[in-house]
Amino acid sequence: MSDAFQGIGMTSQRTRDRLIGRLKEQGIHNTDVLAVMKSLPRHLFVEEALASRAYEDTALPIGHGQTISQPFIVARMTEILLEGSPKKKVLEVGTGSGYQTAVLSRLVDRVFSVERISLLQNQARERFYNLKLNNIRLKHSDGNWGWEENAPYDSIIVTCAPEHVPENLLKQLAPGGRLVIPVGGSVGQSLRVIDRNGNSFEETILDDVSFVPFLNGQI
Ligand code: SAH
Secondary structure, rough: OOOHHHHHHOOHHHHHHHHHHHHHHHHOHHHHHHHHHHOHHHHHOHHHHHHOOOOOOOOOOEEEEEEEHHHHHHHHHHHHHHOOOOOEEEEEOOOOOHHHHHHHOOOOOOEEEEEEEEEHHHHHHHHHHOOOOOOEEEEOOOOOOOOOOOOOEEEEEOOOOOOOOOOOHHHHHEEEEEEEEEEOOOOOEEEEEEEEEOOOOEEEEEEEOOOEEOOOOOO
C-alpha cells in the first residue's frame, strides 16, 4: 500500500486506532462499522492542509460551505441504518466528500448517492476510483427527488437537514425499509429514524444534531 493510502504521522494507523477507541467509548458497538472506519483513510476525503486533523472527532470544511460529517455521527447513522434485516441497496442524499458513501460501500451491496453540487461530486468520484470502490453510483441532482430509477431502497440516509422529510424519500423506501435523517432548521435539529411497514411509517426521534441545511436545486 502506498504512503498516501496508509498515512504517516497524524494520519497513521495509530492515530486512526485512537479515533476508533473513542468511538467505542462513546457507545458505537457495531464491529463491522468500527472495522470499516478503522481501515478507511478519512484523510483522503479532505484537502491536504486539513489531513492532519482527519482523525479528530470533528466535522471539517470541504469547500462550498459544506462539511465532512463528524466520525461519531457517521458511525452512529451507519449503525442505525444497518440494524434489522440485511440492507442490500442504499440511497444517500448529500455525497459531499464521499466519506459516508465509502463507509457504506464496504457494508452493503450497492450504494446510490445524489449530490446537488457538481464540483463536490466530481471530487468524490475520483476518490472512489482511487480507492477501487466499485459499487457506488452517483447522480448530480436535488435529493428532493430521491433517485426513482433504482427505487425501492432498503435504507435511505440523508446527510443534510431539511425542515420536513421529503415525500419522495418515503415513497422510495422498500417495505420494511428504514430512513435515517436529520430534520430541522439551523437550530433544533434532531436525528430521526423512520421505518416503513407496508404503507405505514413509524418515526423515532433520537439525538440532537447539527447538520448543514438541505437546499433546493442543483449547482
Ligand atoms: N456525508 C457527507 C456530508 C456532506 S455535507 C460527508 O461526510 O462528506 C451535506 C451535503 O449535502 C453537502 O455536500 C450538500 O451539498 C449536500 N446537499 C444539501 N442539500 C442537498 C439536496 N437537496 N440534494 C442533494 N445534496 C444536497
